[in-house]
Amino acid sequence: MSVSQEEFKEMLKKKGLKVTNQRLLVLEVLAENRDRHMTAEDIYELVKEDYPEIGLATIYRTVQLLLEMQLVDRINLDDGCVRYEIGENTYGDTNGKHHHHHLICRDCGKVLSFKDDLLEELERHIEEETGFHVQNHELKFFGQCKECREKQNQNGKHVEV
Amino acid sequence: MSVSQEEFKEMLKKKGLKVTNQRLLVLEVLAENRDRHMTAEDIYELVKEDYPEIGLATIYRTVQLLLEMQLVDRINLDDGCVRYEIGENTYGDTNGKHHHHHLICRDCGKVLSFKDDLLEELERHIEEETGFHVQNHELKFFGQCKECREKQNQNGKHVEV
DNA sequence: GTGATTGCAAACTTTTTGCATCCGA
DNA sequence: TCGGATGCAAAAAGTTTGCAATCAC
Numbered sequence: 001m002s003v004s005q006e007e008f009k010e011m012l013k014k015k016g017l018k019v020t021n022q023r024l025l026v027l028e029v030l031a032e033n034r035d036r037h038m039t040a041e042d043i044y045e046l047v048k049e050d051y052p053e054i055g056l057a058t059i060y061r062t063v064q065l066l067l068e069m070q071l072v073d074r075i076n077l078d079d080g081c082v083r084y085e086i087g088e089n090t091y092g093d094t095n096g097k098h099h100h101h102h103l104i105c106r107d108c109g110k111v112l113s114f115k116d117d118l119l120e121e122l123e124r125h126i127e128e129e130t131g132f133h134v135q136n137h138e139l140k141f142f143g144q145c146k147e148c149r150e151k152q153n154q155n156g157k158h159v160e161v
Numbered sequence: 162m163s164v165s166q167e168e169f170k171e172m173l174k175k176k177g178l179k180v181t182n183q184r185l186l187v188l189e190v191l192a193e194n195r196d197r198h199m200t201a202e203d204i205y206e207l208v209k210e211d212y213p214e215i216g217l218a219t220i221y222r223t224v225q226l227l228l229e230m231q232l233v234d235r236i237n238l239d240d241g242c243v244r245y246e247i248g249e250n251t252y253g254d255t256n257g258k259h260h261h262h263h264l265i266c267r268d269c270g271k272v273l274s275f276k277d278d279l280l281e282e283l284e285r286h287i288e289e290e291t292g293f294h295v296q297n298h299e300l301k302f303f304g305q306c307k308e309c310r311e312k313q314n315q316n317g318k319h320v321e322v
Numbered sequence: 323g324t325g326a327t328t329g330c331a332a333a334c335t336t337t338t339t340g341c342a343t344c345c346g347a
Numbered sequence: 348t349c350g351g352a353t354g355c356a357a358a359a360a361g362t363t364t365g366c367a368a369t370c371a372c
Contacts, residue, residue: 015298076237076239078235082239092286093314102297105293106296112291112293114287116286119320121279122277122279123302125277126264126275126302130264130275130307131310132264132266132275132302132304132305132306132307133304133305133306134264134304134308135303135304135305136304137301137302137303138299138301138303139300139301140298140299141287141292141293141297142295142297142299143297143300144294144296145293146291146292146293149292149294
C-alpha cells in the first residue's frame with residue numbers, strides 16, 4: 001500500500017489539519033529526492049525554489065508532522081544534523097522496497113544504502129526475550145567504502161584494520 | 162584484551178599526549194557508569210564531584226580524544242544529544258561482552274540494551290556485495306517496552322500496531 | 323623551559339518557540 | 348468567520364573555538 005498525494009490530503013483532513021501548499025511541497029521535495037538524505041536546510045532550499053516565502057520553522061514543523069504520520073523516517077548520520085527520508089511506501093512506485101541500512105564511509109563521508117530484511121528474525125528474538133515490542137529500527141555501519149579502500153591501496157599503504 | 166588505566170596512560174604517552182587528571186577522571190566516570198548512556202553534561206556533573214574546576218569544554222575535547230583512541234563509543238538516541246559509552250574492552254572485567262543494541266521506548270523514553278552478535282553475518286554479506294569494509298555499527302530499535310505495553314493493556318485499550 | 327592542556331567566555335549551529343498575521347475550510 | 352498554520356525574530360540547547368594562564372614532562 002503506497003501513499004499518494006491524494007491520500008496524504010485525506011490523512012490531513014481526517015486529523016482536522018489543513019492542506020497547505022507548504023505541506024504538499026515539503027513532502028513532494030522529499031519524494032523527488034528519495035535517494036538523498038535531506039537535512040531541514042536542504043528541504044528549505046528546495047522548497048524555496050517553488051515557494052520563496054516559506055520559513056525554515058515551517059520545514060521543521062512539517063517534518064515533525066510527517067514523522068508522526070509515519071510518512072517519513074528520521075536518520076542521524078552523526079554529522080551534526082538530523083536527516084529525513086521519505087518512507088518506503090510513500091509517494092512512490094517502489095512498492096517492493098523494504099528496509100535499508102546506511103553504510104557511512106569514515107574517509108570520504110559518503111553514505112550508501114543497503115537493502116535488507118534480515119533483521120526481522122532479530123526483532124522476533126528481542127520480543128520473545130524482553131517483551132519489548134519493536135516498531136522500527138535504524139542500523140548504521142561505519143567503515144571504509146570500496147573507492148577509499150582502493151585509493152589507500154594504490155598509495156602503497158598497508159591496510160590496517 | 163581489556164584496556165586498563167595503566168594502558169591508557171601508555172597510549173597517551175605513545176601519542177605524545179599528556180596524562181592529566183581530567184583525562185583520567187573522564188574515562189573513570191565512563192567506566193563507573195557503563196550501564197548508563199552518558200551525555201557530555203552527565204560526565205561533566207560527575208567529574209565535577211572530584212574535580213570541581215573542570216570545564217565543559219574539556220569534557221568535549223576529552224571524549225573526542227577517547228573516540229579517536231577507540232576507547233569509547235558514541236551513540237545517538239535521537240533525544241537531542243550525543244551520548245558516550247565506554248568501550249566493551251575498556252576498563253572492565255567484561256571480557257566476554259560483545260556488541261549490544263539499544264531498545265528505545267517511545268512511550269517512556271527508557272533505553273534497554275540487548276546483547277547480540279548476529280550482525281556479523283550481515284557484515285560479511287555487505288562486504289561481499291558492496292566492497293564496503295565494515296568497522297563498526299550502531300543498531301537501534303524503536304518501540305514500546307514491556308511495562309508500557311502492560312500499562313496500556315490495563316487501561317483496557319486495544320493495542321494498535 | 324616549553325609546548326600541550328585547560329578554563330572561561332564568546333561564537334556558532336541546529337532546532338524550538340512566541341506572537342501577530344494570514345489563510346483554508 | 349474562525350481556528351489552525353505560517354513567517355519572522357528571538358530564544359534555547361548543544362557543541363566548538365580563541366586565547367591567556369597553567370601544568371606535565
